[in-house]
Amino acid sequence: MEFILGQFIFIFTIVLLLSYLMLGTYSAISLNKYFKKNSFVNYNQLVLSPLSPNVTIIAPAYNEGKTIVDNVRTLLSLYYNQFEVIIVNDGSTDDSLQKVIEAYSLVRVNYFFDYQMPCERIRAVYRSENPSYSRLTVIDKVNGGKSDSLNAGINVSRSNLIVTIDTDSIIENESLLRLVKPFLEEKEKKVIGTGGVIRIVNSCEVVRGHIKKVNLPKAFLPRLQVLEYTRAFLLGRMAWSQLDGLMLISGAMGMFDKETVIKAGGYSTKTVGEDMELVLRMRRYMNENKQKYEVTYIPDPLCWTEAPSDVKTLARQRSRWTRGLIQSLYTHRKMFLNPRYKVLGMMSFPYWLFFEWLAPLLALAGFIYTGYLIYNNMMNWPFYLLLFAFVYSVALMLSTWSILYEEITFHKYRHKRDVVKLFLTAMIEPFFYPFHTYFALKGNIDVIFNKKGWGKQQRKGFGQKTKKK
């Protein structure tokens, strides 16, 4: 039994590392293709063109009083011609709504709703009397969660393309131009969704909702997440997009074809991982209806989000991610190893199942097994150290690889010392893995005990936190 367990963990690790290497290689191909293709692009023509499609930005807000006014301003000043912004106040208990009403001269209008997507009762719709804010609509509704708010926003939106964002994120000025391009390039295959890179705002200089200076986070935990995000977005999702197996467009920002979203049933209110669940459902809908489609991914930074800077908040976030993952995978378990869903069913789904959900659980089994061997004085220390060196060196190599991608794609961290800091973080990161295992385990336990909701979110507000004095 011990032998089988040891061998299983070992083979599992090898396959996991091999799959990372494969994803890294595919990502390199995809990045190369993307940058060659887009080096000639003039995005400005989209701003001026009357042929550009209309886009609706939907931003759910719950108790975002500290940042909402600045964030709405950022949204309204995005670089695009034809767009509307819908803020959905999800029954906030703070002064979010009042602040927006005052800041943007909003008044209640006689709006008639078409509840295409089921959602909690909409109490009122506000529009501005100031023509400068004619793009803005604010919905006030009974609290129903993020998915419910997004569905309410879809009901009010007037465009064929919708962009869903987190209100607490800072959106890059050109993000709409970049997100809309894959939809415009659509030919035989219908583009149903596009995602991009989300970056971490901690320690950056933010003035009135705009990034003025990019800095590497000073604190260790956010810096660790910079590394994680770079690996996930540039090594992982870029490769899955190339393989046509992308399962997740980050909830922080993504653009979708509204018609497909509605036909697929909109956002599910039964999961906390609504972003992954929606992509899976849309893909499933298209597959089952035998329609040609694609979910694209662009390696451009779209928005900046605040990463948890203390262990408690990080634990809550990761536990929620695990819950969302399990719920999404369980809901769409039919796709697992089902050739009907092609790469999605045969590769992506098993990857997420084994390496994103089960890997931390197996790591836990590994920790227990290690403890057992040590306790019974059965540990083969030389081989243990060899294995550790093996996993550690490959992990460090992969992290360095992702730092290289960051370097050749965005080159956002300008100082040489930032590279050194990132590399040092990568060296420490593997020792943080037991914490990740704990967070994932917590997520699994929460699923068993049917925990609901997002948990308490602590936002410090960008301006106060990051503005240089």
Added chain:
Amino acid sequence: MISINKKYQLVTVLLASFIIMIMPVNCLYSQTQNNDTNIIKSVSIVESIDNQSDESLINNGSVDTTQENPWLWEVNYFGKSFYLVNALMVVIVASIAIMFVLLALILLNRSRLERESKLRQFLLEKYQSLILDYLFVGSGIEGFYKIASNSFRRQVLIDTIIDISINLKGESGYKLQQLYIDLQLDKDSLAKAKSKKWHVKVKGFKELAFMNLKEGNDEILSALQSKNDILRMEAQIALVRLSEENPFEWLYFQTHPFSLWEQITLHSMLIQHEIKVPLFSQWLDSPNYTVVMFALRMIREYNQTDNEDAIFEVLHHEREEVRQLAVEVCGDLELASSLKILKSRYKYEIYPIKIEIIRSMAKVPRESMLGFLKLVLDKEDDVQLQIESTKAIENLGDAGIRELNKLMDSEYKNYQIIIRHVLDKRIV
């Protein structure tokens, strides 16, 4: 982007070199094991330890060190562990080496970018002043030769000339083109247009088109039917700029789908360079439906209403998206004669086209449509259709408003919420 490509190539070469480098090390490792001199012993020895007596091993003269060797104990644990340990060590060494190579690449790339950025800034300022002197003071071209000494510097010069040429017309534009030729930069662009790499080719096409040089037209023509979307699009754009007679002739032979992105790019160029606009109705019967859609969009943008019948024909097109766009165009161009056809087509159309028909009727308000619009409002259950038809009725002016007021009091159906929504001018 060429630099990124080079970087990938460099990584590949370095990785390949490293793999070649570690192969002999690995072989050497196996050989030493065969000679029983290394502390890490092969599986065969391990098995022999299991199968032979200590005595026989001592006789072989190879065991004293191996029996106490910790690696051997581990070897037993995994069975085939010689290969395993060997492989693990190779991976460890390889990973560390790759990591250092990647780190070196990152730092080298940083230094290169900083260096290039400073040089580019310096060259930009220098070139701009030289070009302005050439254009307006009448200086010679000798000054350019001194600093445009390698391909990077020549590329910066090409980029600068193109940037300046965007804002220049007439005599100055012609002089700038002459400067381009005198400095033989056209040969650089032509060489790019003839390159086998598509992204270099595209750069060449762009440069030739910007400078209005026709030397690369053969290359451009041959790229028109390329399977590579970007190359094909850039060839089309270049040809529209460089052809004097019929710049859009290629639309007749366009067999590949013509994406909205390509259409936007082409339209932007038409506006930017004031190119003579053809009558787009000539492509309304194209077998390529994307060309038909482009023609419809251009007809709308340039308000080409002289061939209404051709537009009405498209209302019967087999593809839904084309029909929908045709309906939209009829509304945008306010083609009153289309209303009758739109009304007759309504019941046969799919939902999005029905919506578009009602919207078009709102754009071309005619009292003769009031009865039909009231019928839609009355009979359709869909909220969006009800809202659109109410808007269309409201657009009819006094007659429409009167009708809406009557409907507000209707006991038959509750229209109040919809009418209030439509009449609230704060809702766009």
